[in-house]
Amino acid sequence: xxxxxxxxKFITCEFNRSLNSFPLPKKPEYLYGPIKYxxxxxxxxxxxxxxxxxxxxxxxxxxxxxxxxxxxELLHCFTLIHDDIMDSDSTRRNMPTLHKRYDISAAIxxxxxxxxxxxxxxxxxxxxxxxxxxxxNQMVLEICEGQALDxxxxxxxxxxxxxxxxxxxxxxxxxxxxxxxxxxxxxxxTEDTIKILRKAGEKLGVAFQIQDDLFEIFGDEARMGKxxxxxxxxxxxxxxxxxxxxxxxxxxxxxxxxxxxxxLDLIRNFLEVNKIKNKIEDIAENHFSSAYDSLTKLGFxxxxxxxxxxxxIEKRHS
Amino acid sequence: xxxxxxxxKFITCEFNRSLNSFPLPKKPEYLYGPIKYxxxxxxxxxxxxxxxxxxxxxxxxxxxxxxxxxxxELLHCFTLIHDDIMDSDSTRRNMPTLHKRYDISAAIxxxxxxxxxxxxxxxxxxxxxxxxxxxxNQMVLEICEGQALDxxxxxxxxxxxxxxxxxxxxxxxxxxxxxxxxxxxxxxxTEDTIKILRKAGEKLGVAFQIQDDLFEIFGDEARMGKxxxxxxxxxxxxxxxxxxxxxxxxxxxxxxxxxxxxxLDLIRNFLEVNKIKNKIEDIAENHFSSAYDSLTKLGFxxxxxxxxxxxxIEKRHS
Numbered sequence: 001x002x003x004x005x006x007x008x009k010f011i012t013c014e015f016n017r018s019l020n021s022f023p024l025p026k027k028p029e030y031l032y033g034p035i036k037y038x039x040x041x042x043x044x045x046x047x048x049x050x051x052x053x054x055x056x057x058x059x060x061x062x063x064x065x066x067x068x069x070x071x072x073e074l075l076h077c078f079t080l081i082h083d084d085i086m087d088s089d090s091t092r093r094n095m096p097t098l099h100k101r102y103d104i105s106a107a108i109x110x111x112x113x114x115x116x117x118x119x120x121x122x123x124x125x126x127x128x129x130x131x132x133x134x135x136x137n138q139m140v141l142e143i144c145e146g147q148a149l150d151x152x153x154x155x156x157x158x159x160x161x162x163x164x165x166x167x168x169x170x171x172x173x174x175x176x177x178x179x180x181x182x183x184x185x186x187x188x189x190t191e192d193t194i195k196i197l198r199k200a201g202e203k204l205g206v207a208f209q210i211q212d213d214l215f216e217i218f219g220d221e222a223r224m225g226k227x228x229x230x231x232x233x234x235x236x237x238x239x240x241x242x243x244x245x246x247x248x249x250x251x252x253x254x255x256x257x258x259x260x261x262x263x264l265d266l267i268r269n270f271l272e273v274n275k276i277k278n279k280i281e282d283i284a285e286n287h288f289s290s291a292y293d294s295l296t297k298l299g300f301x302x303x304x305x306x307x308x309x310x311x312x313i314e315k316r317h318s
Numbered sequence: 319x320x321x322x323x324x325x326x327k328f329i330t331c332e333f334n335r336s337l338n339s340f341p342l343p344k345k346p347e348y349l350y351g352p353i354k355y356x357x358x359x360x361x362x363x364x365x366x367x368x369x370x371x372x373x374x375x376x377x378x379x380x381x382x383x384x385x386x387x388x389x390x391e392l393l394h395c396f397t398l399i400h401d402d403i404m405d406s407d408s409t410r411r412n413m414p415t416l417h418k419r420y421d422i423s424a425a426i427x428x429x430x431x432x433x434x435x436x437x438x439x440x441x442x443x444x445x446x447x448x449x450x451x452x453x454x455n456q457m458v459l460e461i462c463e464g465q466a467l468d469x470x471x472x473x474x475x476x477x478x479x480x481x482x483x484x485x486x487x488x489x490x491x492x493x494x495x496x497x498x499x500x501x502x503x504x505x506x507x508t509e510d511t512i513k514i515l516r517k518a519g520e521k522l523g524v525a526f527q528i529q530d531d532l533f534e535i536f537g538d539e540a541r542m543g544k545x546x547x548x549x550x551x552x553x554x555x556x557x558x559x560x561x562x563x564x565x566x567x568x569x570x571x572x573x574x575x576x577x578x579x580x581x582l583d584l585i586r587n588f589l590e591v592n593k594i595k596n597k598i599e600d601i602a603e604n605h606f607s608s609a610y611d612s613l614t615k616l617g618f619x620x621x622x623x624x625x626x627x628x629x630x631i632e633k634r635h636s
Binding site: 028029030032082085104105106108109112115116117119123126133134138141144145147148151 | 348349350400403404424426427429430434435437438441444452455456462463465466467469470
C-alpha cells in the first residue's frame with residue numbers, strides 16, 4: 001500500500017504545482033482576485049488523482065493528463081462556488097466561501113471565469129477525438145441537472161432513496177465518471193471501455209457522496225474543514241434523512257426540529273441505535289463494489305493503481 | 319435598402335424558428351423551466367444576424383452558420399442573466415428578469431446551463447479549425463473581464479472616457495467581434511482577415527454600447543422594453559456620465575442626486591444644452607466609421623449586406 005500512497009502524494013504535489021503556477025492576469029482585480037482566492041483552498045484532489053491514474057493506465061501523454069486534471073478540478077471549483085451561493089454555505093475547505101469573502105456578484109463572475117478557463121485548457125489539447133469536448137460539456141450539463149434536482153428536492157417532503165441516488169449520479173457521479181473516461185477517450189479506447197469506465201465512476205460518485213452525507217453527521221469538524229450538521233439544520237433530503245423519515249417519521253421530525261446546530265450526540269445515537277447508519281453504510285459499500293466490478297471487467301485487478309486508490313477513498317475519514 | 323430589410327427579416331425568422339425548436343428536455347423543471355423562460359424574450363437578434371451576414375460573405379455551410387448564430391445568442395443570453403443578477407435589474411426585453419421571475423439560485427443555474435449548451439452547439443460543428451473553440455472561449459473570458467471592469471468602475475468616482483471604452487470593447491465589443499470573425503475562421507480565412515474583422519466588430523460594439531447609453535436617457539420606454547434612467551439612478555459610469563462629470567461636476571452631481579427615477583426632461587435638456595449629447599453621439603459615429611474602414615479593407619463595399627446592416631444599426635432608435 002505504501003507505493004500507492006507515495007504515488008498519490010507525488011501526483012498531488014505535481015498537480016498543486018501546476019495549479020499554482022497556472023498563468024492568471026492580475027487585472028481586472030474584480031475577476032482574478034476572487035478566482036485566485038478560490039484556487040487557494042487545498043482540496044483533497046480526488047478528481048485530479050483519478051484522472052492521473054486512469055491516464056497512466058491508458059498511457060496518455062503526461063502533459064495531456066495534467067491538462068485534463070486541471071480542467072476537471074477547475075470545473076469542480078466552479079460548481080462549488082455557484083452551489084455555495086445557491087445553498088447559502090459560508091465555509092468551504094476551512095475558508096469563508098467566495099460569496100462570503102467577496103459578494104454574490106463577484107462569486108457568480110469568478111465561477112463563470114473559472115468554467116471558461118477549464119474549457120480553454122481542454123481546447124489546448126492538440127490531438128483529441130471529436131467527441132472529447134462534446135462528452136465533457138454533456139457531463140457539465142448533467143451536473144447542472146443534478147444540482148437542479150437537488151434544489152427541486154428541497155421543496156419536496158417525500159423523495160425516495162432511488163430519487164436521491166439518481167440525483168447524486170448526476171451531481172457527483174457525472175464528474176467522477178468523466179475523470180475515469182476522459183483519459184481513455186484521449187487514448188482512443190473503444191466505446192465499450194468508455195461506457196464501463198463511466199459506470200464505474202458514477203457508482204464511485206454515489207458511494208463518495210453518501211460517505212460525505214455520513215461525514216456531515218459522524219465526521220470530525222477540523223478534518224472536514226467546515227461545521228457539521230448543516231444538512232440537518234436545513235432539513236436536507238440526504239440518504240440518511242430519507243431513510244430515517246421513511247422508518248421513523250415523527251421521531252426524526254422531532255429530532256430535526258430540536259437540533260440546536262451544535263450538539264450532534266442525540267442524532268448520532270438515534271442513527272446508530274436504529275441501524276440507519278448501518279443501512280446507509282451498506283448502500284455506499286454496494287456502490288463501491290459495483291465500481292470494482294466494472295473495473296474488473298476492464299482488466300484492473302486489486303494490484304492496479306486505480307483500484308488501490310478507490311480502496312483508499314472507501315476507507316477515508318473525511 | 320428594401321432587399322436587406324427582407325433578408326434580415328428572413329434571417330430573424332429562420333433563427334427564431336431554429337431557437338424555438340431547439341430540443342430541450344422537460345426535466346428537471348428547476349433547470350429547464352427558467353432556461354425556456356429566458357429564451358422566450360424576443361431580442362433584436364443583432365448578433366445572430368451579424369453571424370449570418372458574415373457567414374454568407376465567406377460562403378460558410380448554412381447549417382454551420384445557424385449553429386454559430388445559436389451559440390452566440392445563447393452566450394449573450396447567459397451573460398444577460400448573470401449580469402442582471404449582479405446589477406439587480408428587474409426588467410429585460412419587456413419581461414421580469416429571470417432572477418425576479420424565479421430566484422437568484424435558479425437564475426445562476428440557468429445561466430450556467432445555457433452557457434454549457436452554447437459550448438455543446440459549437441462542439442457539434444464537424445469540420446472546424448483547431449483554434450475555433452479556443453478563440454471562442456478567449457472571447458468569453460474577455461466578456462467576463464469587461465463585466466469585472468464595469469463592476470470595478472462602479473466603486474470609482476473618476477474614470478476616463480478611454481477607461482470606459484476599453485471596458486466596453488471587452489464587455490460588448492468582444493462578442494460582436496466574434497460574430498464577425500467566427501464564420502471567417504470556419505471558412506479558413508487568413509489570420510489577417512480575422513484580425514481586421516475582429517477590429518471592425520470591436521468598434522461596432524463600442525458604438526453600439528454608446529448608442530445604448532444614449533437610449534437609456536433619450537430612448538422610448540415602450541420600444542426599449544424596460545424603464546429608462548436606471549443608469550442615472552444607480553449613478554453608473556457611462557460615457558454620458560463621465561463626460562458630464564468632467565465638464566460640469568457640481569451641476570451633474572446635483573442633477574443625479576435630484577433625479578426622481580421618472581422624469582428625464584431636466585437631464586435631457588442639460589445634456590442637449592451643454593452639447594454633451596452631441597459629443598457622445600460623435601464618439602459613437604467615429605466608432606461606426608472606424609468599423610466601416612476596417613470592412614472596406616476586406617473588400618466590403620457599401621452595397622454589401624454586412625455594411626448595409628451596420629448602417630441599419632447606426633440609424634436604429636432602440
